[in-house]
Amino acid sequence: MAKKGDMLYAWTNDAEIKKKAELGGAVTALWKHALESKAVDAVLAITKGTDLYDAKPVLINNPADLARTAGSLHCGTLLLPKYVKKFLDGAAHKKIGVTVKGCDTMAFIELAKRRQINLDNVILIGVNCGGSVSPVLARKMIADKFGVDPDKVHKEEIDKGQFIIEYEGGHKGISIDELEDAGYGRRSNCRRCKYKVPRQADLACGNWGVIGDKAGKATFIEVCSEKGAKLLDGAVKSGILTTEAANPKGIEIRAKVENAMFKLGDKWRRKDFGALAGSLWETINRETSRCIRCYSCIENCPVCFTAAADLKKGSLMVKPGEVPPNPMFHLRRFAHISDSCINCGQCEELCAMDIPLALFSHAIRSEGDAAFEPKLGKAPYTN
Numbered sequence: 001m002a003k004k005g006d007m008l009y010a011w012t013n014d015a016e017i018k019k020k021a022e023l024g025g026a027v028t029a030l031w032k033h034a035l036e037s038k039a040v041d042a043v044l045a046i047t048k049g050t051d052l053y054d055a056k057p058v059l060i061n062n063p064a065d066l067a068r069t070a071g072s073l074h075c076g077t078l079l080l081p082k083y084v085k086k087f088l089d090g091a092a093h094k095k096i097g098v099t100v101k102g103c104d105t106m107a108f109i110e111l112a113k114r115r116q117i118n119l120d121n122v123i124l125i126g127v128n129c130g131g132s133v134s135p136v137l138a139r140k141m142i143a144d145k146f147g148v149d150p151d152k153v154h155k156e157e158i159d160k161g162q163f164i165i166e167y168e169g170g171h172k173g174i175s176i177d178e179l180e181d182a183g184y185g186r187r188s189n190c191r192r193c194k195y196k197v198p199r200q201a202d203l204a205c206g207n208w209g210v211i212g213d214k215a216g217k218a219t220f221i222e223v224c225s226e227k228g229a230k231l232l233d234g235a236v237k238s239g240i241l242t243t244e245a246a247n248p249k250g251i252e253i254r255a256k257v258e259n260a261m262f263k264l265g266d267k268w269r270r271k272d273f274g275a276l277a278g279s280l281w282e283t284i285n286r287e288t289s290r291c292i293r294c295y296s297c298i299e300n301c302p303v304c305f306t307a308a309a310d311l312k313k314g315s316l317m318v319k320p321g322e323v324p325p326n327p328m329f330h331l332r333r334f335a336h337i338s339d340s341c342i343n344c345g346q347c348e349e350l351c352a353m354d355i356p357l358a359l360f361s362h363a364i365r366s367e368g369d370a371a372f373e374p375k376l377g378k379a380p381y382t383n
């Protein structure tokens with residue numbers, strides 16, 4: 001019987017899932033079992049849209065349809081809890097299973113705290129996430145840095161610190177460091193992220209730590225809750241999944257990689273926040289002067305959604321209809337989320353005017369953390 005804290009290698013025995021899966025296909029196999037056993041009524045996952053750069057959310061309630069959600073789309077920058085809140089009634093009446101990255105997991109928790117989602121009706125299978133790549137920038141990166149037509153690429157993956165593409169006529173990998181030094185690579189909020197293994201989900205799945213003959217063929221699973229353990233046991237019992245204890249050396253390697261990712265996150269925080277040293281408010285003022293007041297940052301924020309109606313109505317400082325809005329429009333938003341920005345990057349990713357909104361709210365959040373939780377240290381951009 002699995003229990004919280006267990007670390008396992010897992011692989012599916014379902015031929016169709018195995019063919020499409022990123023690694024051992026454990027995530028998709030677990031969802032298939034969850035639907036078949038009625039542990040959930042539907043699964044919300046990601047599937048390929050018009051091309052490799054177009055990740056789209058899909059709600060599945062027929063187990064036979066699940067295989068199309070297998071595989072990792074590294075240009076998938078969606079935040080799934082928003083859909084549960086907006087279109088699935090916050091899981092008030094249905095049991096929903098969702099595949100989540102670290103940012104999705106945090107957003108679920110923030111929305112549950114605000115009574116927008118009923119976590120009792122939700123099962124979260126987490127995937128470790130080293131970061132995702134913006135779809136628009138990915139196409140440009142592939143053309144400029146790889147010298148390949150992005151429409152000719154049929155597979156992308158991130159492995160051993162490289163972004164790798166397979167295309168008509170070959171395959172090519174370039175180190176993420178080199179790509180990021182040239183202004184490409186992962187989204188800037190992902191570079192600063194230090195939530196790589198989503199342990200607040202029910203299970204955390206990934207490839208870090210899978211070594212030996214299982215490398216590339218099994219999924220590493222850390223069991224994070226009793227709910228996760230129960231789902232895993234059921235899937236093994238049904239025959240769709242096989243597990244074995246993770247190799248102790250693999251567990252060690254996984255911890256080292258996670259630690260290296262924390263250090264990388266700190267490096268990017270120092271760099272990004274350092275560039276704001278002494279000029280945070282002037283920079284916010286300048287950058288937000290391009291704002292066209294489309295409210296996308298508010299609509300897509302898992303934390304500050306309540307501010308929309310308020311800001312549309314206007315106030316003494318923020319007049320309705322004024323474009324660009326008075327800087328107080330953004331300052332009120334930043335103040336509103338200053339203790340709870342999860343650095344998911346949705347505000348920036350979906351900003352029509354490319355305003356680095358996630359950078360500002362993450363910087364302000366970090367400043368607050370440093371002020372009120374001294375053990376976290378001084379914010380790196382503070383004078």
Ligand SMILES: Cc1cc2nc3c(=O)[nH]c(=O)nc-3n(C[C@H](O)[C@H](O)[C@H](O)COP(=O)(O)OP(=O)(O)OC[C@H]3O[C@@H](n4cnc5c(N)ncnc54)[C@H](O)[C@@H]3O)c2cc1C
Nearest residue numbers: 021022023025026027028045046071073076130206207208
């Ligand atoms: C953007 C991204 C970065 C990752 N980085 C790492 C890493 O650095 N280290 C590591 O150990 N593992 C990482 N993973 C996890 C890894 O790629 C596998 O998803 C995981 O090991 C599960 O493998 P599997 O064969 O069991 O999954 P599968 O059975 O193939 O299922 C994959 C699941 O992921 C969902 N999915 C695909 N793309 C996305 C997306 N963009 N956002 C949310 N869900 C998605 C699918 O819908 C499906 O439910 C990353 C995954 C993603 C999506």
